Amino acid sequence: xxxxxxxxxxxxxxxxxxxxxxxxxxxxxxxxxxxxxxxxxxxxxxxxxxxxxxxxxxxxxxxxxxxxxxxxxxxxxxxxxxxxxxxxxxxxxxxxxxxxxxxxxxxxxxxxxxxxxxxxxxxxxxxxxxxxxxxxxxxxxxxxxxxxxxxxxxxxxxxxxxxxxxxxxxxxxxxxxxxxxxxxxxxxxxxxxxxxxxxxxxxxxxxxxxxxxxxxxxxxxxxxxxxxxxxxxxxxxxxxxxxxxxxxxxxxxxxxxxxxxxxxxxxxxx
Amino acid sequence: xxxxxxxxxxxxxxxxxxxxxxxxxxxxxxxxxxxxxxxxxxxxxxxxxxxxxxxxxxxxxxxxxxxxxxxxxxxxxxxxxxxxxxxxxxxxxxxxxxxxxxxxxxxxxxxxxxxxxxxxxxxxxxxxxxxxxxxxxxxxxxxxxxxxxxxxxxxxxxxxxxxxxxxxxxxxxxxxxxxxxxxxxxxxxxxxxxxxxxxxxxxxxxxxxxxxxxxxxxxxxxxxxxxxxxxxxxxxxxxxxxxxxxxxxxxxxxxxxxxxxxxxx
Numbered sequence: 109x110x111x112x113x114x115x116x117x118x119x120x121x122x123x124x125x126x127x128x129x130x131x132x133x134x135x136x137x138x139x140x141x142x143x144x145x146x147x148x149x150x151x152x153x154x155x156x157x158x159x160x161x162x163x164x165x166x167x168x169x170x171x172x173x174x175x176x177x178x179x180x181x182x183x184x185x186x187x188x189x190x191x192x193x194x195x196x197x198x199x200x201x202x203x204x205x206x207x208x209x210x211x212x213x214x215x216x217x218x219x220x221x222x223x224x225x226x227x228x229x230x231x232x233x234x235x236x237x238x239x240x241x242x243x244x245x246x247x248x249x250x251x252x253x254x255x256x257x258x259x260x261x262x263x264x265x266x267x268x269x270x271x272x273x274x275x276x277x278x279x280x281x282x283x284x285x286x287x288x289x290x291x292x293x294x295x296x297x298x299x300x301x302x303x304x305x306x307x308x309x310x311x312x313x314x315x316x317x318x319x320x321x322x323x324x325x326x327x328x329x330x331x332x333x334x335x336x337x338x339x340x341x342x343x344x345x346x347x348x349x350x351x352x353x354x355x356x357x358x359x360x361x362x363x364x365x366x367x368x369x370x371x372x373x374x375x376x377x378x
Numbered sequence: 379x380x381x382x383x384x385x386x387x388x389x390x391x392x393x394x395x396x397x398x399x400x401x402x403x404x405x406x407x408x409x410x411x412x413x414x415x416x417x418x419x420x421x422x423x424x425x426x427x428x429x430x431x432x433x434x435x436x437x438x439x440x441x442x443x444x445x446x447x448x449x450x451x452x453x454x455x456x457x458x459x460x461x462x463x464x465x466x467x468x469x470x471x472x473x474x475x476x477x478x479x480x481x482x483x484x485x486x487x488x489x490x491x492x493x494x495x496x497x498x499x500x501x502x503x504x505x506x507x508x509x510x511x512x513x514x515x516x517x518x519x520x521x522x523x524x525x526x527x528x529x530x531x532x533x534x535x536x537x538x539x540x541x542x543x544x545x546x547x548x549x550x551x552x553x554x555x556x557x558x559x560x561x562x563x564x565x566x567x568x569x570x571x572x573x574x575x576x577x578x579x580x581x582x583x584x585x586x587x588x589x590x591x592x593x594x595x596x597x598x599x600x601x602x603x604x605x606x607x608x609x610x611x612x613x614x615x616x617x618x619x620x621x622x623x624x625x626x627x628x629x630x631x632x633x634x635x636x637x638x639x640x641x642x643x
Contacts (some may be wrong), residue, residue: 264471267440271465272536274486282484286475348608368474 144282151279154337159344162337170326170338174345176270177307177322180235183352184242184303189296190251191243200258201276225313233267238310245306246299253295257288290369293361300353308346323349389413390451390540390572391437397445397597398432406432408597410446414540419566419573421583421590423629425637428577429466429598434542437574438465464533464571466543470525472517478504479513482532489536497533506565507531513519523554530562534569541566543575547582557586560613567610581631584625585617592629592638601636604629 143155144146150158163170189368195213199206221241228237261284269279311324323342330338365372390423391414398407406429414420414437422430435441436448464485472481479500486496504510507527517525526546533541547555563586566573583590584606594601606625608616616622 236501252591262471264467264469265473267435268471268484269488270440271438271463272485274488278488282487283473286473289475368518 131333151336152332154340158337159340163341163344166338166341169343170323171340173321173323173326173342174349177311177324177346178305178349180238180242180307180311180322181304181349184239184246184306185296185300187239187243188246188250188299188303192247192295192299193254193292195247195251195256196254196288197280199255201280213248213251216244221245222313225310228310229314234314238293238307238314241310242303244301245309246303249298249302250292250295253291253298257291258284260291261287269296275328290365290371293357293364297354297357297361300357301350304346304350304353383547388415388451389415391447392449393433393436393443393446394437394449395446396433396443396448398429398441399435399444405597407436407443408445408599410599412591412600414572414574416451416539416572417570418589419575419587421587422574422576422593423583423590423633424578424593424601425579425595425633426578427598428593428595428636430578430593430597430622431544432598434465434544434574434576437540438463438542440465462536462539464536464538464541466526466529466533466541466546468545468548470517470522470529472528473515473524476516477513478509478515478517478520478528481517482535483526485532485536495563503531503535506534506568507561521554523550523558526550526558527561530565534565534571537569538571540572540574543573545578547574548577548579556617562586563610563612580626580629584622584629585612590629590632592636594630594639601639602632604632 203296225241308324311322323346326342327339362372393410393412396410399405436443568595590604592601
């Protein structure tokens with residue numbers, strides 16, 4: 109009974125991994141075939157094989173651009189994490205600060221970053237502008253989640269801390285921040301992907317000014333030169349970067365919470 | 379020889395004419411008089427909504443009375459009084475991110491106790507509740523009864539003069555509850571502390587306490603008192619004795635009267 113259940117479960121897991129791979133392989137094969145049979149020129153639609161070859165031949169150029177974009181993303185992410193959590197703590201400690209600043213955080217969030225980026229590029233040096241873009245897009249989910257988490261403290265535990273005369277700092281450090289950790293990590297998981305988007309948006313905006321060297325700049329530049337295979341190769345790298353960032357943050361989330369939080373428990377251990 | 383009830387002593391803490399109204403207009407308590415003497419095991423028994431928990435929170439200083447006063451004996455001034463209180467909530471109320479050891483150590487950490495002695499004190503109290511082997515476990519990994527033991531250990535680690543317990547065993551199964559009742563009595567006697575215990579179970583109140591204070595609802599006040607003179611230590615034999623049955627009948631009648639006298643919630 110349970111042996112059969114575990115076999116079923118294993119088959120289910122194998123299918124989950126195998127099926128998307130099969131679909132991907134089929135899609136690529138059809139794409140390759142259509143390009144070859146119809147004789148579509150590479151500047152209209154390059155075949156997957158050509159994109160892969162471009163990735164290899166242009167690797168030196170693309171790897172450098174990837175590194176530039178990843179560093180921007182990482183810096184933007186760190187700023188977003190620090191800024192989001194820091195602001196949330198500040199809001200939590202002082203209602204007046206929260207009332208004064210929260211609306212502006214919302215305004216930053218709802219104004220489309222694509223529209224803001226060109227302005228930033230006018231007033232800031234390019235690297236700073238790209239960073240600010242990544243930060244603006246990524247900090248809000250951290251702020252919103254951390255604020256929610258800091259307010260979601262078990263009331264009895266808060267009473268207990270009051271009973272033992274805990275200081276504000278002790279309550280924040282030993283009660284509020286740990287309570288908020290699952291929420292903060294959830295916010296960071298969203299922020300990781302968003303800071304990549306912010307970096308790309310800013311690079312594209314800067315790309316027309318012609319002074320960048322990140323992956324998004326490569327895409328814009330290759331577009332002007334009708335080097336479509338390189339555009340695809342750069343795009344492929346961007347999406348792989350996004351996937352890796354997401355899974356890294358998921359892993360950190362799991363490592364931090366696996367001992368105690370419901371969200372990270374192994375369902376079979378119950 | 380009854381240990382606690384026979385010694386008449388000055389009240390450790392007294393509620394005098396205490397009233398509590400909440401901002402939403404609910405009058406939770408009115409004219410509540412209650413004296414808790416040193417070394418006593420007092421149970422507050424009453425229907426839900428009679429303000430038992432509110433009274434406990436007032437004693438703990440977690441909220442302020444809107445009328446009357448909470449007076450501590452001169453031996454414990456107010457600031458010291460606070461540090462002399464242990465509180466056990468209805469739920470175990472543990473920090474899920476901290477191990478059993480760290481949970482129990484929390485009150486000492488918050489009080490800034492010396493690091494050299496804290497570990498030892500935590501070990502001692504964990505041994506007392508029978509959880510020494512689980513010091514590195516997380517609350518999540520323990521059963522409901524064990525979690526409640528951790529909660530009790532945390533309340534005891536500061537060696538409080540007064541231990542307040544708010545329906546701590548209400549969510550546990552009967553077997554676990556009986557076991558914890560016995561363990562609690564043993565600890566209470568060993569530590570010679572004073573205990574105020576809130577419950578809505580007549581049987582639990584009679585089994586545990588030296589004095590049952592029956593409360594009426596709407597607004598919450600003391601309706602009557604039943605002294606349980608059976609000497610400690612009490613055990614299973616007491617649970618099945620004629621004395622126990624008689625006390626339970628008495629307490630049930632007092633409770634029925636209190637409920638008849640109380641307003642509709």
